[in-house]
Amino acid sequence: MPLRPETASRLLIDGTLTAGSGGTFDVVNPATEEVIGQAAQATSADMDAAIAAARRAFDTTDWSRDHAFRARCLRQLRDALKGHVDELRELTIAEVGCPSFLTHGPQLEGPIDDLGYFADLAENYDWTVDLGEAEPMGIKNHREVRSEAVGVVGAITPWNFPHQINFAKIGPALAAGCTVVLKPAPDTPWCAALVGEVIATETDIPAGVINIVTSTDHRLGEQLTADPRVDLVSFTGSTATGRAVMSTAAQTLTKVFLELGGKSAFLVLDDADLATACSMAAFNVVTHAGQGCAITTRLVVPREKLAEATALTRDALAGLAAGDPTKPGTVCGPLISARQRERVEEYLRIAVEEGGTIETGGGRPEGLERGYFVSPTLISGLDNSARVAQEEIFGPVLVILPHDGDDDAIAIANDSPYGLSGQVWGTDPERLDHVVNGVRTGTMGVNGGIWYAADVPFGGYKQSGIGREMGVAGFAEYLETKAVARPA
Missing domain, CATH: 3.40.309.10 (Aldehyde Dehydrogenase; Chain A, domain 2)
Known part of the structure; x- marks a missing residue:
């Protein structure tokens, strides 16, 4: 099925492509100032439904434990997106205003290819590390360390390199076994919404594993950050907004990854x-x-x-x-x-x-x-x-x-x-x-x-952020560590 602007005015919530409860908002071509279509306008109720779907998918399915299935789904998504690359290129240039040559690299094709790297990580990561035997307090034990998905991820992304940043969050989060609610920037909603369409119609990714909520209402990002059902907030944007995200997340001690400004x-x-x-x-x-x-x-x-x-x-x-x-x-x-x-x-x-x-x-x-x-x-x-x-x-x-x-x-x-x-x-x-x-x-x-590159960790010192994106270090941001000991 071809990807067209008129199909980009839907949210993806719990596996279903649906209209936004708030109607639609205009998408503007920054090179011409022309309105080129509409995107779905989500409301607080839509965001609540998306978070509930992600929580349910994480808590009640085997998604977080079936590493091979997750790898297969990521490769399936990569291949499906490659089948639409020319349509995505045209729509991305129109929506983002990025030069055409960049869509052959970090504005489109590079991030799509990177999904394969994260699929490989899902399959090959050392999910359990054997620490061998020890005798704490004279009692012989066998110990191991397990890596497990952190849970529900709230991903909030900017407009400048939407595909690169969306996939730099979606890819490792899904590979790690998390479920995701993605809130993309209102300036570039199509780049996320069209990916949602491909996920819903051309992959086996289960309902609720990834939810995509477009809106011009920035309060929805705050809602996503403040919700106690969310286990980690992954945010890319300005340092000023990053401070606000960190402050809001602190109320529930929600983990944060922040990729912020630079000079x-x-x-x-x-x-x-x-x-x-x-x-x-x-x-x-x-x-x-x-x-x-x-x-x-x-x-x-x-x-x-x-x-x-x-x-x-x-x-x-x-x-x-x-x-x-x-x-x-x-x-x-x-x-x-x-x-x-x-x-x-x-x-x-x-x-x-x-x-x-x-x-x-x-x-x-x-x-x-x-x-x-x-x-x-x-x-x-x-x-x-x-x-x-x-x-x-x-x-x-x-x-x-x-x-x-x-x-x-x-x-x-x-x-x-x-x-x-x-x-x-x-x-x-x-x-x-x-x-x-x-x-x-x-x-x-x-x-x-x-x-x-997909295998190189990216992030900054000082007020440029907290944590790393991409690479094994970026993958690990979406993991928890569990130590297990048994009598030997």
Whole structure:
């Protein structure tokens, strides 16, 4: 059955595709500002039914104990989604505004493939570890440690990379034996709703194991977080909202996984190929219009090369103009909404007020009267204390800062409330390793190294979050540990 926009206006609750009790809400194409369809508007009653279904499926079925069945269901979902990949690509570009080339990687095909990795984990994980015999208090015992599913997972996801983040939660949670209630962002409901349709119609995943609730009402996320029937809340989004999630979950001592904001540094050492490094920094910050928490948005270069680096980066950004995301050559598409564009434009005003210079960009591009576009922008003339160097902007905005040697570059990178990602460029292996060891961040790329993969744990230090997503570490977030002892 083909996936179409008109089929994306349904919730998935207890195995049934159903209309939202609140009717529907509009889905807007951020590249054209046109309403392209509707999504189901869930209410508090719908969320309550979804949580009840997930609780029932976990407590009354063998889902959490049948590892082979879960692996088969995940592979079944992966293969079914691959059969719809062209339809999903078209709808994802229209809803997210992401450049077409990204759907061949982290915006679609990569996350679908990653479901196979989590299926393999379900089959091959050491669910029981034998600790052998011991004699505590002189009594001989045989001990073992078991890993078990944590229970019902409330997953709350953002709009910037919806498939990647949805599957980074759904995949390991289901593989671990949990049941899930997914509350996706209201800006990108189709990416979740259409997956729900595939789950309901083309897989053997039992009713209630996964429930998908779309809504513009942010109180439903709070309801999901506060409900005592939920055992773990997995949230990706802003640090401010993460604090609220953590505070609400604390009332019931519900476990939380938080993947939050970033203000990552791109460090260029004095022995680096400056032109290549600056070109890569420019490319990184405009990818998907800078709407990624791990994108490097501070370019930190040797002070003696600041003028040259500024010119190189300015020229590189000028060649990466914002444009139509359906065109193959586009790297920088639109921002997700008018609200987000206003937020980015406000930061550009703040940069000028603080004494910064807009080297290129700084506003809406000519010739794109429709769509939420902002031109790729480079800001110079500020230090690391400036707001645009300290706060997450979530737009195609790069701040260039000077450093006075490797240790100063490390200090600038660490002078941030965040610690999510980073890059370092240079040629001396010992100096590169010194920088990698010194920067307090969850991921680091060296000379363009790509850390993103299903088996690589992702997460941050400090206010960038709690826990890890992806990899075995991300899988373990959805497990409890039980020690068992018997007389030997």
